[in-house]
Amino acid sequence: EIVLTQSPDFQSVTPKEKVTITCRASQSIGSSLHWYQQKPDQSPKLLIKYASQSFSGVPSRFSGSGSGTDFTLTINSLEAEDAATYYCHQSSSFPYTFGQGTKLEIK
Amino acid sequence: QVQLQESGPGLVKPSQTLSLTCIVSGGSISSGGNYWSWIRQHPGKGLEWIGYIYHRGSTYYNPSLKGRVTISVDTSKNQFSLKLNSVTAADTAVYYCARTYYYDSSGSFDYWGQGTLVTVSS
Numbered sequence: 001e002i003v004l005t006q007s008p009d010f011q012s013v014t015p016k017e018k019v020t021i022t023c024r025a026s027q028s029i030g031s032s033l034h035w036y037q038q039k040p041d042q043s044p045k046l047l048i049k050y051a052s053q054s055f056s057g058v059p060s061r062f063s064g065s066g067s068g069t070d071f072t073l074t075i076n077s078l079e080a081e082d083a084a085t086y087y088c089h090q091s092s093s094f095p096y097t098f099g100q101g102t103k104l105e106i107k
Numbered sequence: 108q109v110q111l112q113e114s115g116p117g118l119v120k121p122s123q124t125l126s127l128t129c130i131v132s133g134g135s136i137s138s139g140g141n142y143w144s145w146i147r148q149h150p151g152k153g154l155e156w157i158g159y160i161y162h163r164g165s166t167y168y169n170p171s172l173k174g175r176v177t178i179s180v181d182t183s184k185n186q187f188s189l190k191l192n193s194v195t196a197a198d199t200a201v202y203y204c205a206r207t208y209y210y211d212s213s214g215s216f217d218y219w220g221q222g223t224l225v226t227v228s229s
Contacts, residue, residue, distance in 0.1 A: 036216070043220060045219070046216060100153050
């Protein structure tokens with residue numbers, strides 16, 4: 001099973017700040033890495049698929065990069081509505097797995 | 108736009124079978140390139156993929172559930188279902204259904220249901 005490790009687990013940030021969340025895979029997964037945003041009491045929403053492709057309707061301040069074992073989700077010019085938990089997910093091999101999540105708090 | 112809606116009992120007794128259904132609207136469950144997944148989230152915890160099904164019936168299940176899972180599909184009703192047997196308190200979770208968009212032999216979860224909380228308790 002591929003283990004995904006996100007860092008940090010928690011981050012407190014101010015609006016307009018640039019945020020970077022990383023996801024490291026226990027083995028190479030190519031570009032089969034996706035990012036989701038989950039707000040309290042809501043279902044997760046796809047932000048970025050296949051490491052760097054933005055999903056339809058996602059604000060342009062969200063971007064993804066990386067391949068192999070190291071991936072990054074970047075949020076440029078953070079907005080208050082971005083307060084959420086962010087998860088990475090790999091679909092390179094079964095079983096599909098998720099990172100443990102990164103909680104973003106807006107100061 | 109594709110929408111998914113889970114339904115089923117919110118309370119299941121230990122050792123019994125958890126049964127949920129996901130109704131898909133806004134698109135056909137038989138459309139090519141899509142698989143249909145179940146994912147769960149224990150209270151206050153992260154996400155766990157349970158398994159998925161293709162409209163022709165092929166499935167893959169997470170081995171962590173040790174053979175307790177069955178996912179089925181009813182294309183005539185545009186829905187798919189989850190059965191998890193021999194449940195314990197550890198199966199208490201919010202259960203989500205999601206469309207798995209397949210590209211280049213791997214899938215992302217692009218549309219999700221709202222989730223349904225299932226509590227296992229006597």
